[in-house]
Amino acid sequence: MTREDEKQLRYREQRSKDAIAMAMQAHWQDAVEINKEIVAKFPEDVDTYNRLGRAYMELGRYKLSREAYQKAVEHDPFNSIANRNLRRLKDMKETGKVEVETDKVEPQQFIEEIGKSGVVTLEELAKKEKRASTVAGDKAVLKIDGSHLVVENSRGEYLGNVEPKHAPRLIRLMLGGNKYYATVVKSTAEGMTIMVRETFQDPSQAGKLSFPPKGSAEFRAYGSDKLTKIEGEEGDESGYTIVGGDEVEVLPEETEAEENDTGNEDE
Numbered sequence: 001m002t003r004e005d006e007k008q009l010r011y012r013e014q015r016s017k018d019a020i021a022m023a024m025q026a027h028w029q030d031a032v033e034i035n036k037e038i039v040a041k042f043p044e045d046v047d048t049y050n051r052l053g054r055a056y057m058e059l060g061r062y063k064l065s066r067e068a069y070q071k072a073v074e075h076d077p078f079n080s081i082a083n084r085n086l087r088r089l090k091d092m093k094e095t096g097k098v099e100v101e102t103d104k105v106e107p108q109q110f111i112e113e114i115g116k117s118g119v120v121t122l123e124e125l126a127k128k129e130k131r132a133s134t135v136a137g138d139k140a141v142l143k144i145d146g147s148h149l150v151v152e153n154s155r156g157e158y159l160g161n162v163e164p165k166h167a168p169r170l171i172r173l174m175l176g177g178n179k180y181y182a183t184v185v186k187s188t189a190e191g192m193t194i195m196v197r198e199t200f201q202d203p204s205q206a207g208k209l210s211f212p213p214k215g216s217a218e219f220r221a222y223g224s225d226k227l228t229k230i231e232g233e234e235g236d237e238s239g240y241t242i243v244g245g246d247e248v249e250v251l252p253e254e255t256e257a258e259e260n261d262t263g264n265e266d267e
Contacts, residue, residue, distance in 0.1 A: 118211035122160030140182035177202025
């Protein structure tokens with residue numbers, strides 16, 4: 001490898017990190033410009049086309065997003081990220097309305113603190129056409145609706161209900177004053193999962209865990225390398241390595257051991 005080749009590789013690596021940083025801060029137009037700059041010099045860079053497709057999708061520019069993902073497929077026909085997003089784009093209707101996600105995705109929201117946060121599955125999902133614009137990394141909102149814990153995206157659009165395994169306990173804690181933050185960790189045509197994180201525990205709920213663990217408390221970082229890995233790895237449908245994909249462990253609802261340790265809680 002020549003000195004010039006090494007220089008070009010360092011350039012691509014640095015600009016790729018810049019593009020990731022812009023996406024992490026939801027500066028999607030800046031991400032577009034950086035990724036276009038990269039593919040102008042490296043026209044066969046599949047990862048960059050995937051990033052470009054994601055940025056265009058976030059800006060509501062679906063035709064350009066489709067073109068970017070198609071470019072990725074031209075160079076890598078079996079690229080799972082590009083193919084999944086092309087399927088997603090088929091489900092999305094061109095509305096002409098540009099909706100830009102301005103909320104920054106905070107990396108700490110992808111750190112699961114056992115007892116205070118967990119990954120849950122959504123049921124009674126909205127039609128895939130309605131969910132197609134919501135991708136991994138987007139914020140979600142929890143709302144109580146009778147015995148259901150409804151999940152909406154940041155635009156107030158219904159996504160689904162939290163599975164019964166977790167919903168009753170979370171509803172009781174929310175009614176007791178607890179507050180939660182939710183983030184989409186996986187979104188496909190077949191299903192959706194979100195991470196729910198306790199951000200405030202009301203004094204009246206002291207000692208009551210939002211996600212009772214099986215074993216001792218510990219911390220696991222699912223997105224620890226989200227900021228440093230170059231996008232395009234297997235397992236994320238958005239083009240950005242967000243969380244651990246299928247390796248995410250869904251924590252159980254209350255365990256018999258917890259009940260024995262804490263006695264009969266009045267919830």
